[in-house]
Amino acid sequence: MLGTYLKSVRDAKGMSLRNVEEKTGISNAFLSQLESGKVKQPSPLMLYKLAQLYSVPYETLMEQAGYPVPGGGIPDSRSASAVFDRLGKISSEEEQELLDYLFFLRSRARRDKRRK
Amino acid sequence: MLGTYLKSVRDAKGMSLRNVEEKTGISNAFLSQLESGKVKQPSPLMLYKLAQLYSVPYETLMEQAGYPVPGGGIPDSRSASAVFDRLGKISSEEEQELLDYLFFLRSRARRDKRRK
DNA sequence: ACGCCTTGCTTGATAAGTCAAGCAATATGG
DNA sequence: CCATATTGCTTGACTTATCAAGCAAGGCGT
DSSP: OHHHHHHHHHHHHTOOHHHHHHHHOOOHHHHHHHHTTSOOOOOHHHHHHHHHHHTOOHHHHHHHTTOOOTTOSOOOEEEHHHHHHTTOOOOHHHHHHHHHHHHHHHHHHHHHHHTO | OHHHHHHHHHHHHTOOHHHHHHHHOOOHHHHHHHHTTSOOOOOHHHHHHHHHHHTOOHHHHHHHTTOOOGGGSOOOOOOOOHHHHTTOEEEHHHHHHHHHHHHHHHHHHHHHHHTO
8 A cells, every 4th residue: 555655664764744744845634644545646746745755766656556657567676775775874783684684585485486 | 738738639530528538438528627727637547548549648648737757857866885786676565574674673672772 | 490419518516635723642851 | 740842643624626417509411
């Protein structure tokens, strides 16, 4: 769901709703409804502002909102550095744990696939 | 203006409003208001259907409607530590799990601190 | 002239996005 | 421990998109 995704990104950046409101001009009330799923299709402009602030691709948000996207279901992957860039400041301990966790995710995925 | 453009395309194709309604599912009432400019920002879905029927690029309609268009913004942010570059691509599922995991790490850290 | 489609349009009515104001709970600092 | 700020959320009002129904003007065959 769009809302849970946006919330996870905001949480990861450690921003409050009012903090996001301040930087995007989108009211905290609306952001709350958006993250809780009460708003399903925010205007593309809102998605764009959030994409800018969160450093997340605009098309991804459009797609998650259920809007037709120009490329129409193109593969989604981006460089690892771009992803980690948007996590904000991470300590070296966190960095190591995240790397370990990512390898764990991938080994588990391989095992699941083999077990298909 | 978006409306005049859509009307010119429809006229060029020799279609009536009800004809377009039939093929797109968009009511002729709405099409009329759209072409006359009384509706300024139709949903991306409407624009997509019209783009399909008229064989005109979806992005063009989005742009004329005043919506941010994917290509118009800032391309990929980048630059990061070389450590992550070797990881290659990260899927959105992996990203989601990593974000969740980072949040978990941080909440655990906060709790530990409070509990000194 | 007379019916009868067809065409474009207007008009309520409904639904959904969006915000300002305010509330309850929690955090923070003196 | 108290005051104050912060945070997330709800509610009510407003705006806008969207549709169903209907209306007036014009074509077209008989």
